[in-house]
Amino acid sequence: MFNSSLNQLSTLLATKRVSSIELTRDFLRNIKSLNKEYNAFITVNEEMSLDQARIADAMIASGEGSPLTGIPIAHKDIFCTKGWLTTCGSKMLSNFISPYDAHVIELFNKAGTVNIGKTNMDEFAMGSSNETSFYGPVKNPWDILSVPGGSSGGSACAVAARMAPAATGTDTGGSIRQPASLCGVSGIKPTYGLVSRYGMIAFASSLDQGGPIAKSAADLALMLNVMVGFDARDSTSLQHENEDYTRELKGPIEGLRIGLPKEYFAEGLSDDVSRAVDAAVAEYSKLGAKIIEVSLPNTKLSIPVYYVLAPAEASSNLSRFDGVRYGHRSEEYNNLDDMYLKSRTQGFGAEVKRRILIGTYVLSHGYYDAYYIKAQKLRRLIAQDFTGVFKQCDVIMGPTSPSVAFSLGERSNDPLQMYLSDAYTAAASLAGLPGMSIPVGFGKKNRPVGLHIIGNYFAEAKILSIAHQFQQVTDWHTKMPDIKKF
Amino acid sequence: MQWEVVVGLEIHTQLLTQSKLFSGASTTFGGAPNSQACAVDIALPGVLPVLNRGVVELAVKFGLSIDARINSPSIFARKNYFYPDLPKGYQISQFELPIVEGGQINIQTGKNNEEDERIINITRAHLEEDAGKSLHEDFHGMTGIDLNRAGTPLLEIVSEPDMRSSAEAVAFAKKIHTLVRWLGISDGNMEEGSFRCDANVSVRRLGDDTLGTRREIKNLNSFRYLQQAIEYEAEFQKYILETGGKIKQATVLFDSEKRETHVMRTKEDSHDYRYFPDPDLLPLIISSDWIEEIRASMVEPPDLCFSRFIDSEIGSNGKETYALSKYDATMLTVDIDIATYFEKVVRIIGRKEAKLCANWVIGEVATRLNQDNKNITASPISPQQLAELILRICDGTVSGKTAKDIFNTMWDGESHTSADEIIKIKGLRQISNSDEITKLVDMVLIENPQQVADFCRGKERAFNSLVGQVMKKTKGKANPAQVNDILKERLKKKN
Numbered sequence: 001m002f003n004s005s006l007n008q009l010s011t012l013l014a015t016k017r018v019s020s021i022e023l024t025r026d027f028l029r030n031i032k033s034l035n036k037e038y039n040a041f042i043t044v045n046e047e048m049s050l051d052q053a054r055i056a057d058a059m060i061a062s063g064e065g066s067p068l069t070g071i072p073i074a075h076k077d078i079f080c081t082k083g084w085l086t087t088c089g090s091k092m093l094s095n096f097i098s099p100y101d102a103h104v105i106e107l108f109n110k111a112g113t114v115n116i117g118k119t120n121m122d123e124f125a126m127g128s129s130n131e132t133s134f135y136g137p138v139k140n141p142w143d144i145l146s147v148p149g150g151s152s153g154g155s156a157c158a159v160a161a162r163m164a165p166a167a168t169g170t171d172t173g174g175s176i177r178q179p180a181s182l183c184g185v186s187g188i189k190p191t192y193g194l195v196s197r198y199g200m201i202a203f204a205s206s207l208d209q210g211g212p213i214a215k216s217a218a219d220l221a222l223m224l225n226v227m228v229g230f231d232a233r234d235s236t237s238l239q240h241e242n243e244d245y246t247r248e249l250k251g252p253i254e255g256l257r258i259g260l261p262k263e264y265f266a267e268g269l270s271d272d273v274s275r276a277v278d279a280a281v282a283e284y285s286k287l288g289a290k291i292i293e294v295s296l297p298n299t300k301l302s303i304p305v306y307y308v309l310a311p312a313e314a315s316s317n318l319s320r321f322d323g324v325r326y327g328h329r330s331e332e333y334n335n336l337d338d339m340y341l342k343s344r345t346q347g348f349g350a351e352v353k354r355r356i357l358i359g360t361y362v363l364s365h366g367y368y369d370a371y372y373i374k375a376q377k378l379r380r381l382i383a384q385d386f387t388g389v390f391k392q393c394d395v396i397m398g399p400t401s402p403s404v405a406f407s408l409g410e411r412s413n414d415p416l417q418m419y420l421s422d423a424y425t426a427a428a429s430l431a432g433l434p435g436m437s438i439p440v441g442f443g444k445k446n447r448p449v450g451l452h453i454i455g456n457y458f459a460e461a462k463i464l465s466i467a468h469q470f471q472q473v474t475d476w477h478t479k480m481p482d483i484k485k486f
Numbered sequence: 487m488q489w490e491v492v493v494g495l496e497i498h499t500q501l502l503t504q505s506k507l508f509s510g511a512s513t514t515f516g517g518a519p520n521s522q523a524c525a526v527d528i529a530l531p532g533v534l535p536v537l538n539r540g541v542v543e544l545a546v547k548f549g550l551s552i553d554a555r556i557n558s559p560s561i562f563a564r565k566n567y568f569y570p571d572l573p574k575g576y577q578i579s580q581f582e583l584p585i586v587e588g589g590q591i592n593i594q595t596g597k598n599n600e601e602d603e604r605i606i607n608i609t610r611a612h613l614e615e616d617a618g619k620s621l622h623e624d625f626h627g628m629t630g631i632d633l634n635r636a637g638t639p640l641l642e643i644v645s646e647p648d649m650r651s652s653a654e655a656v657a658f659a660k661k662i663h664t665l666v667r668w669l670g671i672s673d674g675n676m677e678e679g680s681f682r683c684d685a686n687v688s689v690r691r692l693g694d695d696t697l698g699t700r701r702e703i704k705n706l707n708s709f710r711y712l713q714q715a716i717e718y719e720a721e722f723q724k725y726i727l728e729t730g731g732k733i734k735q736a737t738v739l740f741d742s743e744k745r746e747t748h749v750m751r752t753k754e755d756s757h758d759y760r761y762f763p764d765p766d767l768l769p770l771i772i773s774s775d776w777i778e779e780i781r782a783s784m785v786e787p788p789d790l791c792f793s794r795f796i797d798s799e800i801g802s803n804g805k806e807t808y809a810l811s812k813y814d815a816t817m818l819t820v821d822i823d824i825a826t827y828f829e830k831v832v833r834i835i836g837r838k839e840a841k842l843c844a845n846w847v848i849g850e851v852a853t854r855l856n857q858d859n860k861n862i863t864a865s866p867i868s869p870q871q872l873a874e875l876i877l878r879i880c881d882g883t884v885s886g887k888t889a890k891d892i893f894n895t896m897w898d899g900e901s902h903t904s905a906d907e908i909i910k911i912k913g914l915r916q917i918s919n920s921d922e923i924t925k926l927v928d929m930v931l932i933e934n935p936q937q938v939a940d941f942c943r944g945k946e947r948a949f950n951s952l953v954g955q956v957m958k959k960t961k962g963k964a965n966p967a968q969v970n971d972i973l974k975e976r977l978k979k980k981n
Contacts, residue, residue, distance in 0.1 A: 080532045093531065100525055102532055199532040205765035234534050235767050313765055316564050319575020320529040324631065336629075340568055363566070363760035372762060 001026065002162035003480065006071060006219040009165055013060055013070040020056040020070030024049050024114050027072045031117060031163045034483065038139045040148075040157040042077045043085045044117040052114040059112045067222055069112030074164035076155050077118040078125055079210075080199040081105050088201045089121040089133040089151075092321045092328045092347035102199020103231045104168060104210050111226045116164050119154030123349045124318065125175055125203040127151050128421035131412045132351040139408070140183060141481035142447055146405035149179030149421070155213045156183035161483050166214035166223050170200060172207045173306050174400075174425025177437040180213050181400035181450025184439040186467065186477060187213040188220045191457050192432035193238035196231030202317040204310035205236070207429045216477050217438060217467035221245040224460060243461060251465040254288035259393030263299035264424055264452075270403040272443030277399045280440035280451045280470065284397075287469060292393050296385040301378050302427035303419055308362050308375035309430075314352075315359025321347060354415065383431040390456045395463055398424055400450035404443035428454045438467045439476040448479075487728065488692035491720040492700075493655045493685055494647035497662055498640045499672040500616070500680035501544045507615045507639035508535030508578060508767075515678050519621070523633035527618075529573035534766050537562075541639040544671040545585045545613055546772065546780045548641060551669055551787045552608055554589025556777055559769030562613075565759045570631050571618035579642075581761040584612030585770065591645075591665070592789065593657040594816075606658050607646040614640050635679075641671070647686065647697060652716035656709050659683055668788045668822040682707045687719045689727065698723070699733040703740050703747055715740035719747050785822060792819045808832065808840035817848045823862045827851070830869030835876055846876060850893050867896050875905035884909060884916050885966055918965045920972065923956070926964070927972050930955045941977060949973070 001023075004012070012018045028046055035041050049072070056070035080086050080098035082105070087093045101109065108115070122132040130138040130153030138153040140146040141161040148157040152169030156179035159167050169176040171189035180187030188211050195210035202208060212223030224245040231237045260281065265274065285291055323329035323343030330342035348356070362371035389396060402423055411418040428435040434457070437450035451470075455463040471477045506513055509526035526533045549556045563581040589608040616638040621630035643662060649655045663681055666672040674681045683706045688698035703719055706712045718740075723733055737756070738747040763769075786794075786805075795818060798809035806829070810818070818828045824847065832843040851872065855862055875892055878884045884892065884905075892908050909915055917923060930952055931938055940948040956969045 080530070086531070088531065096531065098531075100530070197532075198534055201531040202534075202766075233536060235536055236765075312762060316566050316576050316760070316762070319566060319568065320531070320573060322568060322570075322575060324570050325528055325573060326530070336570065360760065363762055365758045365760075368760075368762070 002030065003215075003478070004165070005216060006068065006165055006214065006222045009071050010067050014065060016060070020053040020060070020114060021050060023070065024053040024072050024116065027116050027164060030161075034161055034163055037144065038141060038157050038161055038163075039136050040120055040138050040154040040161065040163055041074070041117040042087055042089070042120050042135045042154070045084065048083065049114050049116055052109075056112045056114055064112075066111050068108075068226055070114065071165055072114040072116035073108055074116050074119050074155055074158045074167035075105065075108075076121055076152050076167065076169050078121060078170050078201045079105050079168060080201065081115065081118065084115070084118060086118065086201070087134070088125070089123040089135060090347065090349070090352070091134040092344075094134060094328065096326055098199075100199065103196035103229070103233065104227055105199065107226050107229060108168075113226070117158075119152070119158055119167060121154055122151035122175075123352050124201070124314070125151040125170060125172055125208075126314070126351050126355055128174070128178055128418055129406070129408075129411065130154065130179070131408065132349055134349060137408055140405045140447070141483055142184060143405065143445060146407050146445075146447060147182065149182035149401070149405065151175040151179075152187075152213060153179045153183075156180050156185055156187065159183070159185045159213050159215060160481055162480070166212055166219055168210060168223075168227070169213045170203075170208055170210050171425075171429065172203050172209075172310060173429050174422040176211045176213060177400050177425050177435055177450070177452060178421055181437040181439070181452075182405040182448065184448030184450075184476075184479060184481070185213055186216055186220055186436065186438045187211065188224065188436035188460065188464065189429070189434060190224065190228060190460050191238070191434045193236050194228045194240060194460070196229065196234040196237045198231050198233040198237075202313075204313040205317060206313060207306075207310060209429075216471055217436075217464045218246065218249055218471075220436070221249060221461075221464045221468075224464075240458065245461050245464055248461040248465040249468045251462070251469070252288070253284060253466065253469045256284070256289040256395070256466065257292055257393040258284055258289050259292050259294035259389055259396045261294050261296040261299065261389070261396060261398060263296050264398030268402050268420070268423065269399060270443065273399045273401070273403060273449050276441030276443060276449035277397075277451055281397060283470060283474060287473065294389045294392055294396070296389060296427065298378065298382045298385050299423075299427055302382055302430055303423055305375045305378045305382065306422065306426040306430060307358065307419055308371050309379065311355040311359035312362050312372055313359070315356045315363065318348075318352065318356060323347070351415070379430050382427055386427075386431045386433060386454075386456075395459070395466060396454040398452050400424060400437040400452040404445070404447035404449060424452055433457060434460050434463060436463055436467060438470065439479070440470075440474075441476055489689045489720075489724050489727075490692045490694070491651055491716070492647045492688045492690060492697055493649040493652070493716055494700075495643075495645045495649070495655060495658060496684040496686070497643040497659060498682045498684075499643065499662070499666050499674065501541055501639040501641055502670065502672055503538060503540045503544065503639055505538055505540075506637035507538055507541055507613065509637050511637065513638050517634050519630065519632035520634060523618070523636060527573065527633050527637045529575075535578060535764070537767060537770065538639065541613060542585070542770065542772065543780050544639075544669075545611065545641055546777060547669050547671055547784055548611055548643070548666065549586035549589065550777070550781055550784065551665060552589030552591060554586045554608060554611070556772055557583050557585055557587055558772040559583065560585040560612075560772075561769050562764045562767040563761045564764045565761055567757050567759060569617065570629060571620045571633070571636065573618065573633060573636055577615055577617065578764055578767070579614035580612035584610040585772075586611035591658060591661050593654060593661050595651070595654050595657050604648075604654065606648045606654075609644045609646050611641050611643045614642055616640050641666075647688070647700075652713045652720070655685060655716055656713050659709060659712055664788060664820060669785065670822075676707050679707060683712050685712060685716055685719075687716055687723070688733070689720055689723045699735050701733065701735065701747070702737045704737055704750065706740060711740055711742050714742070714745050715747060718745055722747065788819050788822070788825075791825055792816070795819065795825075806833075806837055808837055808844070810840060810844050814841070814844040814848060817852075818844060821862070827862050827865070827869050831873045831876065834870065834873035835880065839876065839880055842876060842879070843873075846872060850890060854894075854897050866899075867893070871896060871904060878905055878909065882916060882918050882965060884914055885962070888914050888916070888962060914963060916965050917960050917963050918968060920968060923964055923968055923972050924976075926956050926959050927969070927976055930959065931976060938977070949977070
C-alpha cells in the first residue's frame with residue numbers, strides 16, 4: 001500500500017477495499033515510527049486528520065468523491081492551514097495557528113484529501129538543505145547523514161520514506177526540484193502564476209510557486225489537477241483554462257527534440273551526477289528523441305541575479321513579522337525599537353537574517369540601481385535565453401543539482417557553496433518556466449540523482465508526459481530507501 | 487531685504503470607496519477598533535493585495551479633470567519602514583510612474599476675482615494606502631493599534647512649488663478640496679482626516695532663480711492651520727537667513743496652540759524607504775477605452791461649470807449659459823450640489839431670470855442653510871418649490887418682499903406646501919389692478935395733506951412716506967412699482 005500510486009489508492013478507496021480512515025491511520029503510524037528519525041513533519045494532528053478522513057469516507061459513500069478524495073497528503077508548513085500551527089519553519093511563527101486556509105489548502109479540502117501533517121522546511125523557505133529550520137534538520141531517508149535538500153525537504157523526505165503518498169511544496173529557486181532530486185522522488189514547479197500564492201507565506205513573491213512532490217510523474221499530474229487554478233485573491237494568478245494534466249501522459253517521445261544546454265554540463269557538475277544524467281538522456285534517445293546541444297549563455301548569472309532579487313523581495317516580505325500582531329515577541333524590551341530588535345533577533349535564524357541584510361542592502365539608496373535594477377535587466381536576459389532555445393528544442397534537460405545529497409553540516413557554514421545547489425534550477429524560476437525533477441539513478445554513496453526537465457510556459461502536461469514515458473521503461477522512481485520495515 | 491516665499495503642497499485625500507485599496511474591508515469611518523480590518527489589512531502571513539478597480543476610476547477622474555496625463559502602465563511600489571500601525575512593514579504606494587502626471591489648477595487669490603488668477607502646476611497624483619492608528623491613551627502604558635484605517639485608499643496630489651504666499655497655498659488647497667468633492671471622489675472631511683496637507687516651504691531673495699532649502703510641514707488638517715503654519719514657517723526662515731543662519735532641510739510639525747513649527751526629523755535621520763515595485767501587484771494598465779468610459783461618466787468639472795455660468799453665448803456643446811457675474815458664478819460653484827440646485831431652479835424659470843435665481847440661491851437659501859448648518863441637499867425647500875415661488879415674483883403675483891416671507895414660511899416646517907397654496911391661504915396675492923391702486927393713492931393723498939405739501943416743496947423723503955402709507959393700506963400686497971408710478975403721476979397733477 002505504501003508503494004501504491006495515487007491512482008491505485010484512488011481505486012482502492014473508490015471500490016471501498018480500504019477506507020480513508022484506514023489509509024490515514026496507516027500513514028499516521030508510519031509517521032509515528034519514522035518521524036523521530038527523519039524529522040520530516042513539524043506538526044501532526046491525528047484528530048484533525050481523522051476528522052478529514054471521516055468526511056472523505058462520507059464523500060466517497062455518497063458518490064461525491066473525486067480522484068484524490070480520501071488520500072492523505074502532506075503539506076509544506078508554508079501553506080496557511082486553518083486551525084493548524086503554520087510555522088514556515090521559523091521560531092517567529094512557532095505560535096501561529098492560522099485562522100484561514102491558503103488557496104492550495106482550500107483546493108485540497110474541496111478535493112476531499114486528508115491533511116496528514118505539516119512538513120518541515122528551511123526557515124521561510126530559505127535554504128537548500130533543510131538545515132535552517134527552527135525545528136531542526138530533516139534527514140535524507142537514503143542516508144541519514146545527508147541532507148534531503150531544501151527548502152521543501154520535509155515534503156520530499158515524507159514521500160521518499162512513505163510517510164505520505166504525495167506532498168505539496170513550494171519552489172522559489174529550486175525548492176521543489178532540488179529536494180525531490182536529493183530524495184529520489186519526483187517534483188514539479190509549474191509555470192509562475194498557475195498555483196495561487198494566496199496563503200502561501202511569501203519568500204520572494206515574483207518567484208514563489210507551489211507545486212507537488214510525489215513518487216511518479218503520473219501522481220504529479222493528479223496533484224496538479226487539484227492545485228492549479230485561478231484565484232482572484234492573487235493578482236499574479238493566471239487566468240489559464242483548466243487543464244487535465246494527465247491527458248498527455250501517454251504521448252510519444254518519438255521525434256521529441258531535447259535540448260542539452262552545454263552550460264549545465266560544464267565545470268561544477270559532479271561526475272556521478274553527470275553519468276546518471278547521461279544515461280537517462282541515452283534512454284530518451286533510445287525512445288526516439290532527438291538530442292540537441294543548446295546554449296543558455298547567461299546561466300552563470302542566474303545565481304547572482306537570484307541572490308539579489310530574492311533577498312530584496314524577502315527583506316520586505318518579512319517586515320510584517322514584527323512581533324506586534326502575531327508571532328514571536330520578545331519577553332522583555334525597553335521601547336518600540338527594542339521590541340522590534342529583540343523580537344526579530346530572537347525570531348529569525350541566521351540564514352533569514354543574512355538574506356534580510358542582503359535584501360535591505362541591495363534596495364538601499366545609492367545601491368538600488370547597481371543591484372536591483374541591474375538584476376532585473378539580467379533576469380530578462382536569462383528569460384530571453386530560454387525563449388531562443390525553445391525555438392530549437394521542445395524541452396531542456398540537465399542535472400537538477402550539481403551533486404548528490406551532501407552531508408549534514410557540510411555546507412551550512414558556507415553560504416556561497418550552499419547557494420550553488422540551485423545553479424541549474426534558479427534560471428527556470430527567474431524565467432517563470434515550469435521545471436521538474438525525476439529520479440534517474442544513483443551517484444556516490446548510493447545517493448539519488450535527479451534529471452531536470454524544463455518546459456516552455458504552460459508545457460506542464462508535456463513535460464509530465466516526457467517524464468512518465470521514461471518511468472514506463474525504467475524503475476528508478478520505484479526504488480525505495482532502506483527504511484525500517486513497517 | 488525683500489523675500490519671496492515659495493510653497494508646494496502635498497495633499498492626501500481619502501477616496502470615496504466602499505472597500506479598501508487592496509482588500510474588501512469596509513472604509514466606513516468610526517467603527518469599533520479593528521472591526522474593519524480583514525486578514526489583508528492585518529497583514530497575516532500569506533495574504534496578498536488585490537487592487538480595487540473603483541479606486542482607479544476615481545484617480546482617473548481626478549487626472550482628467552485637471553488635464554493631466556493618465557499613465558499606463560503605472561506601478562505600485564513598496565515604501566518600507568517599521569511602525570506598529572503599518573502592518574506589512576511597508577506601505578503600498580506609487581513611486582516611479584504614478585497613475586496621474588502633470589495637469590494644472592487655476593486659482594484666484596485677490597479679493598476681487600477679476601485679478602490675481604494664477605496657474606498652479608500639478609506634478610503628479612498617486613494612489614497609496616493609509617496606515618492604521620496608534621492609540622496612546624487608555625492602555626495602561628501600552629499602545630493600542632487600530633487598523634480600521636489601514637489600507638484606506640488615498641490619492642496624494644503633489645503640486646509644483648508654484649505658490650508664493652500662504653494665501654495662494656490656501657486658495658490652491660481649497661480649490662483641490664472643492665474639486666475632489668465636486669467630482670465625488672472624496673468627501674473632503676477634514677475633521678475625519680479625509681483631506682490633509684503637507685506644505686513644503688522655503689524662502690529666497692526676491693529675484694533669485696534657485697529655490698531655497700525647504701522644510702516640510704506635515705499633516706495640516708485645516709485651512710486655517712495651513713495658513714498659520716506657512717506664515718510662521720516663512721517668518722522663521724526669513725529670520726534665520728537674515729541673522730546669518732542657514733536652513734537645514736527638515737520635516738516639521740505645526741503646534742496649533744503655540745502656532746509654531748517644531749522639527750520632527752532632519753535630513754540626516756530621514757528614512758531610506760527602499761522603494762521597489764511591489765511584486766504582488768502587476769503594472770496597472772488602463773486602456774484608452776476604459777479612460778473614455780470614465781470620462782463619459784464624469785460630471786462637468788467646476789471650472790467649466792463656472793465658465794458656462796458667466797458666458798452669455800450658448801456654447802458649441804449646446805449647454806445652457808446664464809451670463810452671471812463672476813461673483814455669482816463663484817458662489818454657485820463652490821459646491822456641485824449648489825450648482826445643481828441652482829440649475830434645477832433656473833431650468834424651470836428660464837435663463838432670462840438667471841440672475842434672480844442666483845440671488846435667491848446665494849441669498850435666502852444660503853443664509854438659511856448656514857443658520858441651520860445644513861447641506862443644500864438637505865434643504866427643506868426643493869428646487870421645484872423655490873422655482874414656483876420665484877415664478878410668482880416674475881408674473882407679479884407677489885412682491886419680492888412677500889416672497890421672502892413665503893420662503894421663510896415654507897422653510898420653517900411647511901415644506902411640501904407650494905408657494906401658490908400659501909399665497910392662496912394667506913391671501914398674499916399682490917394688488918396689480920391700477921384702478922384699485924389709484925383709488926387708494928387718492929385716499930392717501932387726501933389723508934396726508936402735510937406730506938403732499940412737503941413733497942411739493944421739494945422734500946423727496948415725503949414721497950417714500952406716501953408710498954409706505956399706500957402699502958400699509960394693502961398690507962404690503964400692492965405692486966410697489968405700480969404704486970410708485972401712480973403716485974408720481976397724481977402728485978405731478980397736484981403740482
